[in-house]
Structure formats: C-alpha cells, structure tokens
Amino acid sequence: MKIAKEYRWEMGHRLPFHEGKCKNLHGHSYKCMVEINGEPDKNGMVLDYYDMKKIIKPIIEELDHSFMVWSGDKEVIEFLDKINSKKVIVDFQSTAENICLYLLERIKKTDLPKNINTLKVKVFETENTYAEEEISLK
Template sequence: MSNIRITKQFSFETGHALYGYDGKCKNVHGHSYKLSVTVIGKPITNRNDVKFGMVIDFSDLKKIVKEEIVDQFDHATVFNETTPHVELAQELKNRGHHVILVNYQPTSENMVVDFAERIISRLPAGITLFSLKLQETESSFAEWFASDNL
C-alpha cells in the first residue's frame, strides 16, 4: 500500500510581541493565523475497521490539533517568558486576559517548531507528521518539514 499525505487546515487569532526586535513587531499586535497540518501514512486495509481506507480520520487529526494548538492559542497573547514582557503578561493576566508564556521568541518560525512537537506527541502509531505551514499574513509564512529535521 502506498504512503498517502493528508492535510487539514485550521485558523486562529493570536497576539504577540517580539521583545528586542528593531521593527514594528516589538509592539503587541495580532495575526489571523492559518495552520496547514500534513501527515503521512498508509491507508487502513482492514475491511472490518470503521476507518477502512483512511490514513487517519480527519476528525481525529482535528481533535489533536484543536486541543494542542487552536484551543490554547486562539485569542491568546504570547510572550517570551525570559524577557521583561513577563511583567506585561502578568498585568494582562491580572485583568483576565488569556496569556501564554513560552521559552522562545514568539516568531512564526519558533511557533511552528513548538506546534510540530505538540502534534507529534499525539499522533497514533503509523502516522507521521510530514509538514506544517503557519501563515501569519497573506504573504508571510513559516514551514516545518520532517525531512529537514531528521
């Protein structure tokens, strides 16, 4: 049986700021992110399996990505916990805002690596994360490929 890639797309709104950056992105701002998740595997060949012919049920992939990324990052503000932004984060938390502190500069490049690790940890046996594409704007995105990270 051939390996097949399947892709599911997700959208979420997230704010962030890049501490120490020399451009406008040093200010708190947000993006309408689009995340494309591509996994690879062999379709199920057992005719008695309710998921016969599927690599992974799209709803199962959706559950993983929703729980690990969308539900956590949607309408949150992300700050690097190792910068003075931690003070701003605490003030926002005190005012009831959803804030995520990460141990990296919250660029699309670093976020896509974080997302890959989260998704990989939840995939069932026989299914491999092939790639992620995190689109920050209409013309700007970061990509992660398993083949680049062997």
C-alpha cells in the first residue's frame, strides 16, 4: 500500500558550473511529493499523515526561505553571512536531482516505522520539471 503527501517551500540557489542562466542567483517555488510504501498496520494505516508531517515538515522548514549553497561557493557563503541570510550549506551542487537525494537521505535517517518498505521523493523545481528517486528501506 502506498501513501503520499505534498510539501512546498521557497528556496534560492545557483549552479556556479552552469553555462546558462542558472549560474546566477535565483530561486524556485519548490514542491515535493513524498511517497511511502509499506504494510498497513492493524488499523489499516501505513503511516498516519499527522506522523508523516511530524517527520518531514522540520526538514522542509529548514529549507523554506533559505539559500542552498554548495560548500565550495565561498563568495556566496561570505555574502550570505554578511547580510545575515538563512542558508543551508551542502557538499553538492543544488540541482533538482541532488536535492531529491538530499531529501531522501534526510527522511531515511528519521525514525520511520518498521512497516515501511520503500520511500520515494519527487522534487519539482518548476511546474513542469522534476527529479525523482526511490529507495528500499529493507
């Protein structure tokens, strides 16, 4: 059985390696769909949506209205520090694919119930572009 919940946040980033517009500072209205597949419990629930929100919402809150910056982008980190802006420093380029993997790893590290078999995250960077990955928890 599969359940899913959608989350949204606003976040800035840049891709310094990019040869097009994405090398510039910019942001997106991100959306992600988190799907959990597992065996329903005795009450017929894979996971209560309230419990799902308690697990995932703090991760999204950390990202919301922040700037995700690669740890090697020293100029931007210095600038964000200077203006006292919220930032999330990561050891990867902030592509949709890498953000998807980041969310998967963060969720996987939480205390998920043992009945969960797989976890899938789909990150929409724009209305019509996304990255998606699924992992087994068994």
